[in-house]
Each structure stands twice: as C-alpha cells, then as structure tokens.
Amino acid sequence: MDSPLRVGFIGAGNMAFGIAKGMLSGYVLPANVTVSAPSQRNFGCFQELGVAVTHSNVDLVRSSDVVFIAVKPHFVPTVLNEISQHVTQKHMIISVAAGVTITTLEGLLPAETVVLRLMPNLPCLLQERALLFSRGSQARPEDGAMLSSLLQHCGLVEEGPEAWIDVHTGLSGSGVAFVYLFAEALAEGAVKMGMPSALAHSIAAQTILGAGRLLKDSGKHPAQLRSEVCTPGGTTIFGLHALEQGGLRATTMNAVEAATDRARELGRKSAGTGDRK
Ligand SMILES: NC(=O)C1=CN([C@@H]2O[C@H](COP(=O)(O)OP(=O)(O)OC[C@H]3O[C@@H](n4cnc5c(N)ncnc54)[C@H](O)[C@@H]3O)[C@@H](O)[C@H]2O)C=CC1
Numbered sequence: 001m002d003s004p005l006r007v008g009f010i011g012a013g014n015m016a017f018g019i020a021k022g023m024l025s026g027y028v029l030p031a032n033v034t035v036s037a038p039s040q041r042n043f044g045c046f047q048e049l050g051v052a053v054t055h056s057n058v059d060l061v062r063s064s065d066v067v068f069i070a071v072k073p074h075f076v077p078t079v080l081n082e083i084s085q086h087v088t089q090k091h092m093i094i095s096v097a098a099g100v101t102i103t104t105l106e107g108l109l110p111a112e113t114v115v116l117r118l119m120p121n122l123p124c125l126l127q128e129r130a131l132l133f134s135r136g137s138q139a140r141p142e143d144g145a146m147l148s149s150l151l152q153h154c155g156l157v158e159e160g161p162e163a164w165i166d167v168h169t170g171l172s173g174s175g176v177a178f179v180y181l182f183a184e185a186l187a188e189g190a191v192k193m194g195m196p197s198a199l200a201h202s203i204a205a206q207t208i209l210g211a212g213r214l215l216k217d218s219g220k221h222p223a224q225l226r227s228e229v230c231t232p233g234g235t236t237i238f239g240l241h242a243l244e245q246g247g248l249r250a251t252t253m254n255a256v257e258a259a260t261d262r263a264r265e266l267g268r269k270s271a272g273t274g275d276r277k
C-alpha cells in the first residue's frame, strides 16, 4: 500500500486501547488512527496516544483501511449492520469479539469483504500479548501477513484455523483471569502463614512473571522446569502433592474447556438473534 495505512477501532475499550498502543510502536502513525464509541468515557486515554476519536462508526469506516471491531460480542451484529453499506473491497475488517464466527461476520458484511478474526488477551495493554488470528474466506495470505506485521511488536502473534480461536479464548483470553486467581490464592496462602498482604501479593506477581519468562525463554516443557524446582523430600513436592489432591490440574483443564464451550455458545447466539443470554 503506497499511502499510509489508516486504522480504525470501533469500540474504545481495553482491547482497542491495547492493540492501538502496541501498533503505534510499529509503523502506524497516531495521525492515521481513529477510535469510535458512543460515549466519551475512554476517549481521554486514546487522545493521550495522539489518535483521533469520533462518535460515528460510519465516519470511521469511511476514513480507515483496516477496521477493528472491538465491541462486546452482543453488539457486533448492530455495529456491522450499521457500517455494512460503507464497507468496500479496500477494507480489511478484523473482529476481536469472543465467539463471533467468521461465517457470522461475513454474513453481515458485503460479499467479498476481507474479514479476519483475532483473539487478543488483556496483557496486550503491556505489549505482552498472545494473539491468534484466522483468515476469512476472502482474506489472502498477504492479508494475514499484513495483520501480523501490524501487530508484530507486541508479543506472540500466530495464525491458525478458526476452530482454534475459541480454544485460544479459553486458554489465553480467559486464561489470564485463571492465572490471576492462582496469583491471588498463592498470596492468600502466604497471608495465612503470616506474611503481610501487600508483600505477599507483590511476591506472588513477581513469582508468576519470573516463572512465565523462564518457561517462555527456556523453551522447556513445564514438567521439566517443575522437576528442576523439586528437591526429593523437599518443600515443593509436598506443596505439589497438596495441589494434586485438590485437583488443580483437572480443575484448570475444566476451566479452559468451560470457557471454550462458552465462546462457542456465544458464537451460536450471535449467529442467531444477536442477544446475549
Ligand atoms: N477483555 C478481555 O480480556 C478480552 C476481550 N475480548 C473481546 O474484545 C471485545 C472488546 O472487549 P473489551 O475491550 O474488554 O470491552 P470494553 O467493554 O472495555 O469496550 C467495549 C467498547 O465498545 C464500545 N461500544 C459499545 N457499543 C458500541 C457501538 N455500537 N459502537 C461503537 N462502540 C461501541 C463501548 O463504549 C466500549 O468503549 C469483546 O468482544 C471481547 O469478547 C477478547 C479477548 C480478551
């Protein structure tokens, strides 16, 4: 593309902010980014990034090449119905809404619209995200490559079949919250054993950060690292035994399964009435 790429975000929430912020550390200029939402609520944060804000989704589509749909899943049909007649073949539409399938997105947009479905997670606010995307029926490999290049500065970006997007939602989109629950529980264990709460939470956060970085950077399987922490007859194996007795592993697998199933259910609902129940 010869002229600078213009990027729009419909929805001014956490995901739009995180993706926009990450993108601005690459080749996209703030002057070429616009965000739309019905209320002013988060506009200040976006204006601090130097991007334009508007209440008009239609104006945003008219002035953008790439449009991210970053509203809650139950608003997606309303938004796409509103912008559909302004979407042309020059646009690339990228939805981050949990569950909403490519078939539903394509069905609400003109034939031949280039559609991609992207699943981010909350650490995109810090450019430490794990992203998975799938291409719609009209999106070429070059479109996927362009999306990857737009997002490349901010963590892991992978392409995969659409069937994996709901799984990724359970594993990583929702998985972030599962890790926070574990962080809270770790800290509360320490509080129970007498440590002040603020210190316990700070150590729990750093422990998760350090464990995560080592897991990622070493490339080792988590079971290998776990065995490296365990001294025979030492403290860790006693703690791990307690976790296994509590069913942490099965419960966590159930949590990923439940979140994946819910993403699939949201997809079926948005394909139907558009209501979230
Ligand atoms: N929060 C998370 O960790 C993750 C969220 N997602 C998905 O990202 C999407 C956005 O989520 P968040 O950023 O967390 O939501 P949010 O609630 O922070 O932001 C949604 C934004 O959409 C705006 N909005 C509502 N109706 C609109 C309309 N008709 N036109 C334009 N803007 C409208 C709201 O004013 C708000 O600014 C959701 O579909 C969610 O499933 C995906 C992965 C992770």
Ligand SMILES: O=C(O)[C@@H]1CCC=N1
Pocket: 098, 169, 173, 174
């Ligand atoms: O809870 C949700 O529905 C969204 C999608 C993944 C994370 N947050």
